[in-house]
Amino acid sequence: MDFTVILQAGIASGTVLLFATIGELFSERAGVLNLGVEGMMLIGAMSAFSTTIATGNPWLGVLVAMLFAGLISQIHAFIVITLQADQVVSGLSLTFLGAGISLVLGEGLSKAGTVALLPDFSIPLLTLIPIIGKIFFTNQSVLVYVGYLLVPLSWYYINRTRPGLHLRAVGEYPSAADALGINVFRMRYFYVFVGGMLAGLAGATISLAVSPGWFSELTTGGQGWIAIGLVIFAQWDPFRAAVGAYAFGALRRLILDIQGPLVLLGFANPFYYNPYLGFFLQMLPYLFTVVVLVIGSREAMRKRIGAPAALGNPYVRGERGK
Amino acid sequence: MAESRSIKQRTPLRIRVEPRLSEPPAWFPAVVSFSAILVALILGGILISFAGGDPIRSYIHIAKASFGDIGVISDTIVKATPIILAALACSVAFRMKLWNIGAEGQFIMGAFGASAIVLAPVLPAETPPWIFIPVMMLAGMAAGALWGFIPGYLKAKFNVNEIISTLMLNYVAVAWVNFWIFGVWTEGGFQMSPKFPVAANLPRLTDFAKIFPIFRGLTTHLGLVIGIVAAIILWFIIFRSRWGYEIRLIGDNPQAARYAGINITKNVIWVMMLSGALAGLGGMSEVTGVVHRLQTAPLAAGYGFTGIIVAWLAKLNPLVIIVASVLFGALILAGREIQPSGVPKMIQGIILVCLIASDFLLRYRIVIERGEE
Numbered sequence: 001m002d003f004t005v006i007l008q009a010g011i012a013s014g015t016v017l018l019f020a021t022i023g024e025l026f027s028e029r030a031g032v033l034n035l036g037v038e039g040m041m042l043i044g045a046m047s048a049f050s051t052t053i054a055t056g057n058p059w060l061g062v063l064v065a066m067l068f069a070g071l072i073s074q075i076h077a078f079i080v081i082t083l084q085a086d087q088v089v090s091g092l093s094l095t096f097l098g099a100g101i102s103l104v105l106g107e108g109l110s111k112a113g114t115v116a117l118l119p120d121f122s123i124p125l126l127t128l129i130p131i132i133g134k135i136f137f138t139n140q141s142v143l144v145y146v147g148y149l150l151v152p153l154s155w156y157y158i159n160r161t162r163p164g165l166h167l168r169a170v171g172e173y174p175s176a177a178d179a180l181g182i183n184v185f186r187m188r189y190f191y192v193f194v195g196g197m198l199a200g201l202a203g204a205t206i207s208l209a210v211s212p213g214w215f216s217e218l219t220t221g222g223q224g225w226i227a228i229g230l231v232i233f234a235q236w237d238p239f240r241a242a243v244g245a246y247a248f249g250a251l252r253r254l255i256l257d258i259q260g261p262l263v264l265l266g267f268a269n270p271f272y273y274n275p276y277l278g279f280f281l282q283m284l285p286y287l288f289t290v291v292v293l294v295i296g297s298r299e300a301m302r303k304r305i306g307a308p309a310a311l312g313n314p315y316v317r318g319e320r321g322k
Numbered sequence: 323m324a325e326s327r328s329i330k331q332r333t334p335l336r337i338r339v340e341p342r343l344s345e346p347p348a349w350f351p352a353v354v355s356f357s358a359i360l361v362a363l364i365l366g367g368i369l370i371s372f373a374g375g376d377p378i379r380s381y382i383h384i385a386k387a388s389f390g391d392i393g394v395i396s397d398t399i400v401k402a403t404p405i406i407l408a409a410l411a412c413s414v415a416f417r418m419k420l421w422n423i424g425a426e427g428q429f430i431m432g433a434f435g436a437s438a439i440v441l442a443p444v445l446p447a448e449t450p451p452w453i454f455i456p457v458m459m460l461a462g463m464a465a466g467a468l469w470g471f472i473p474g475y476l477k478a479k480f481n482v483n484e485i486i487s488t489l490m491l492n493y494v495a496v497a498w499v500n501f502w503i504f505g506v507w508t509e510g511g512f513q514m515s516p517k518f519p520v521a522a523n524l525p526r527l528t529d530f531a532k533i534f535p536i537f538r539g540l541t542t543h544l545g546l547v548i549g550i551v552a553a554i555i556l557w558f559i560i561f562r563s564r565w566g567y568e569i570r571l572i573g574d575n576p577q578a579a580r581y582a583g584i585n586i587t588k589n590v591i592w593v594m595m596l597s598g599a600l601a602g603l604g605g606m607s608e609v610t611g612v613v614h615r616l617q618t619a620p621l622a623a624g625y626g627f628t629g630i631i632v633a634w635l636a637k638l639n640p641l642v643i644i645v646a647s648v649l650f651g652a653l654i655l656a657g658r659e660i661q662p663s664g665v666p667k668m669i670q671g672i673i674l675v676c677l678i679a680s681d682f683l684l685r686y687r688i689v690i691e692r693g694e695e
Binding site: 090092094095098102279289298 | 373421423476480481483485487489490491506634664668671672674681685
């Protein structure tokens with residue numbers, strides 16, 4: 001087993017989680033918990049794939065995926081921002097809705113065969129860096145590089161720009177933001193839309209780059225939920241989100257590759273000789289998410305930092321204390 | 323204070339939205355829920371025709387295929403049975419604002435626990451049913467409760483978000499059962515265990531066809547009785563017991579509950595275990611009443627998720643859950659033959675969205691005014 005190859009593939013599959021996690025991070029920073037990530041990712045994966053089949057243009061696929069998922073996210077936005085319903089239940093329903101719509105519209109897509117995929121390329125010079133060049137900058141999908149850019153840009157936007165300051169204000173203290181003339185409702189709609197678009201991009205990354213195709217609900221396989229867990233682990237910080245997302249991507253690849261070789265670290269590979277043990281490997285990403293949550297929650301309790309203060313609460317003008 | 327809201331400013335219509343100061347009449351929530359379902363079916367119909375189907379024929383087909391004659395009514399009830407127990411599981415946790423969305427995994431673990439009694443084997447195949455069935459019920463409930471205990475403990479001790487942890491454990495449960503049916507209890511290399519002995523199956527109506535010929539072919543099984551009894555017991559726990567009072571108080575106002583000296587940590591763990599046990603009982607009922615062998619596909623069929631919607635539709639009331647489950651049982655039963663195959667899932671999603679949106683009408687009054695303001 002060549003670990004640089006596994007990490008290289010892990011970065012690509014971690015990019016899926018990265019987009020979804022950063023998207024959810026924006027939405028939560030504005031005070032809106034959106035548990036519909038899984039559903040929006042399915043919408044994105046399905047619409048990216050079917051658009052690409054229909055038009056032959058994967059870029060158009062990415063665009064449609066982002067817009068469609070963004071549109072779906074606005075249902076959640078309307079229900080929780082305007083109608084002030086419970087964000088947990090509404091987000092759950094968005095997951096059902098997204099899964100259902102993508103299953104209906106994606107009927108027959110799984111037999112559609114191959115499509116034009118997004119291009120892979122290497123970055124000149126940077127590939128020459130030992131190990132790192134191979135892992136990060138060699139034959140990666142264009143979306144992987146988009147991911148590299150998204151992380152620092154998101155951090156800068158949230159922490160160093162004026163709109164970012166408004167974003168944080170809306171999530172931490174909406175009535176103060178409102179008093180300053182920031183339109184809390186419009187901001188929340190907007191960032192839920194951003195979250196939806198990034199979830200759609202995450203879905204498109206699966207169906208057009210990482211594991212091309214449409215495999216109904218197995219396409220995402222719970223990654224939307226892992227992304228929500230990663231936001232908590234990341235403590236709403238883009239850089240920590242990137243660390244978590246890439247680590248999970250690498251883990252997913254490792255699980256796939258570990259069952260191949262006869263000999264593992266000098267021992268007979270138990271996963272090769274007893275393939276049924278593979279089911280325990282399948283559990284790992286999900287168990288890891290729980291472990292990561294325990295770590296994130298304990299740290300948040302100790303450092304007394306945590307979720308944006310208004311996360312989960314509808315903003316009602318004129319009500320005290322919100 | 324919060325009188326009219328900003329909707330007013332954004333729409334040209336003279337519609338005013340104001341909070342309800344008094345409780346709406348008792349019939350009102352039922353009418354709102356019913357209208358929400360109606361709206362959902364219309365929206366679903368639009369989407370079906372968008373996907374190239376015929377919505378009216380689809381709906382007529384659903385009605386016929388689920389309530390057309392006594393045979394299919396029985397099949398509908400068979401589908402409703404696991405939903406009743408899964409929805410009860412969700413309802414008790416939601417009552418405390420504990421978002422257990424792991425009923426699916428607890429259901430599967432319950433089926434596993436019950437199956438282990440036969441397959442391990444804990445009891446020999448010659449055991450009489452009156453011993454087999456209670457032992458399997460206990461094993462199913464214990465396995466489900468364990469699967470609820472884990473996220474409950476993590477929530478109570480480390481404040482771990484139970485939404486994510488319960489959902490992650492769903493995937494773990496499926497992989498766990500897959501390991502056993504592929505690797506240990508496989509029948510001839512297939513992805514299933516051998517069939518259970520007859521004594522380990524829940525009795526069905528058709529088993530009594532010798533005495534009552536009308537029951538011939540009806541597969542409604544004892545699980546329905548288990549579900550109804552569980553609903554009645556849960557109703558008494560929630561509305562007539564001290565524990566139920568604590569659960570409701572924590573759900574409505576955790577601050578007040580804390581001041582009243584209620585131990586929230588302990589309640590989180592116990593309620594998650596009760597929730598898991600109910601879902602586990604559902605898994606036991608399904609594996610011993612319908613599937614008759616341990617097999618992942620028919621067990622991990624989304625009953626736990628449907629339970630979430632049903633619990634919400636029933637406003638968490640255990641007795642209403644029984645009725646709502648029959649409706650969803652019908653949808654799932656008839657949905658199997660509808661093309662495209664995602665339709666039932668999509669309609670469930672739309673129903674849930676409309677239900678949640680409609681809650682607005684319970685909290686606010688919409689006043690339509692004519693003329694200038």
